[in-house]
Amino acid sequence: AQKVTQAQTEISVVEKEDVTLDCVYETRDTTYYLFWYKQPPSGELVFLIRRNSFDEQNEISGRYSWNFQKSTSSFNFTITASQVVDSAVYFCALKGAFQGAQKLVFGQGTRLTINP
Amino acid sequence: DTEVTQTPKHLVMGMTNKKSLKCEQHMGHRAMYWYKQKAKKPPELMFVYSYEKLSINESVPSRFSPECPNSSLLNLHLHALQPEDSALYLCASSQDWRGNQPQHFGDGTRLSIL
Numbered sequence: 055a056q057k058v059t060q061a062q063t064e065i066s067v068v069e070k071e072d073v074t075l076d077c078v079y080e081t082r083d084t085t086y087y088l089f090w091y092k093q094p095p096s097g098e099l100v101f102l103i104r105r106n107s108f109d110e111q112n113e114i115s116g117r118y119s120w121n122f123q124k125s126t127s128s129f130n131f132t133i134t135a136s137q138v139v140d141s142a143v144y145f146c147a148l149k150g151a152f153q154g155a156q157k158l159v160f161g162q163g164t165r166l167t168i169n170p
Numbered sequence: 171d172t173e174v175t176q177t178p179k180h181l182v183m184g185m186t187n188k189k190s191l192k193c194e195q196h197m198g199h200r201a202m203y204w205y206k207q208k209a210k211k212p213p214e215l216m217f218v219y220s221y222e223k224l225s226i227n228e229s230v231p232s233r234f235s236p237e238c239p240n241s242s243l244l245n246l247h248l249h250a251l252q253p254e255d256s257a258l259y260l261c262a263s264s265q266d267w268r269g270n271q272p273q274h275f276g277d278g279t280r281l282s283i284l
Contacts, residue, residue, distance in 0.1 A: 087269070087270040089272060091275075096277060097258055097260075097277050097278040097280070098275055098276060098277040098278065099213070099260065099262075099275040100275075101272045101273070101274060101275075104270055104272050106270055145212055145213075149270070151269070155267065155268060156201075156218050156220070156225060156226055156267045157215055157218075157226070158215070158273060160212035160213060161212065162211070162212055163210075163211075163212055165210075
């Protein structure tokens with residue numbers, strides 16, 4: 055079975071602080087794909103990043119960075135110099151290449167609040 | 171603006187009503203999805219359409235009836251819903267269900283059952 059765990063239910067920080075959202079996954083597939091989505095209060099899930107299991111390079115996009123570590127089955131997301139607009143629920147998700155390939159398995163989400 | 175358009179944005183209906191949710195995408199995606207999301211929970215998959223054919227039904231009650239009239243449109247017909255069906259209904263699409271194609275989501279329809 056595939057599973058995604060986001061242990062942090064809620065995080066609250068003051069603007070300009072750095073914050074890391076944790077994501078740990080389980081899968082038996084040797085090839086799999088990991089995703090992060092942002093869900094602001096408006097409801098839409100916004101795709102942020104995709105990572106293939108065979109590509110362990112970390113990625114940086116502006117203030118966002120992602121740390122993929124296969125050895126610990128983790129795909130953590132860091133926001134540097136957080137801003138109020140970053141307040142949202144963030145979901146980590148997993149998709150296998152074989153088992154359950156049509157399904158995106160979501161973590162429970164982390165509600166991030168950035169206070170001014 | 172999202173590239174997946176859902177209408178209506180809000181819907182209030184009685185338990186005996188019949189209504190439909192609509193979803194449209196013009197990205198040429200061949201996989202489309204319906205999800206149900208309750209407050210403070212992740213989205214739960216309901217249906218998957220691949221190349222306009224239903225490929226997954228996650229044991230959804232028959233009071234929810236999906237339809238894919240063409241490759242750009244996805245409907246969800248609602249009939250005799252229960253109060254526990256009140257939720258945010260999200261539509262998504264992806265280039266294909268295979269591989270690492272990300273799903274792109276609409277804004278959702280907030281459904282309230284009286």
